[in-house]
Amino acid sequence: MDPTTPAASQAPSNYNIANALTVLRICFVPVFGWLLLTEGGESTGYRLGAFVVFVVAMATDRIDGNLARSRGLITDFGKIADPIADKALTGMAFVGLSIIDALPWWVTIVVLAREWGITAMRFAVIRYGVMPASRGGKIKTVLQSVALSMYVFPIEALLPDWMLWIAYLTMAAAVVVTLVTGFDYVAQAVRMVRDSRDAPTTGTSGSSGDRTG
Secondary structure (H helix, E strand, O other), rough: EEEOOOOOHHHOOOOOHHHHHHHHHHHHHHHHHHHHHHHHHHHHHHHHHHHOOOOHHHHHHHHHHHHHHHOOOOHHHHHHHHHOOOOOHHHHHHHHHHHOOOOHHHHHHHHHHHHHHHHHHHHHHHHOOOOOOOOOHHHHHHHHHHHHHHOOHHHHHHHHHHHHHHHHHHHHHHHHHHHHHHHHHHHHHHHHHHHHHHHHOOOOOOOOOOOOO
């Protein structure tokens, strides 16, 4: 390696704190699932444990993203593993809540079909460019996280009944925004492919370290 090459030009190692937090979030998924499903979701103690694990895991998503951007730790591994970790955690939450009859199955099916469908589409059109996260996609992520947290928390046992209505409304808003942003990403992908085919070949494509969608 040329000793005069600036260190900033070197690609960051995959062995960094941001990626470690991403892997930790993936490891949280089975722990969270076990706590949520134990005793059919009827145990207040296990539900509280699942709530704590879920909140901590979602917090690592925010932290590893900030670290990756602020310290220049964005890697190809992180670009792939980060959205997988997010989808695995929220997917486990949706499926688990439906298994214990806390959330209708149609909600889980609609949301997961959108989530994994858009993820697959973004990989399919990556040769035309990387689709950046939209403001709506980030709002969707926040709404899903808050709604799932409220559903995982044993509200019936520890909080007033009116809190259930807040949870219902938050989940309804999350589902609506999830679907709207899904249609927006499809339209964005269609425009990207059309513009790429119409434009002269340059051999370059965009990139983005933030793929929350």
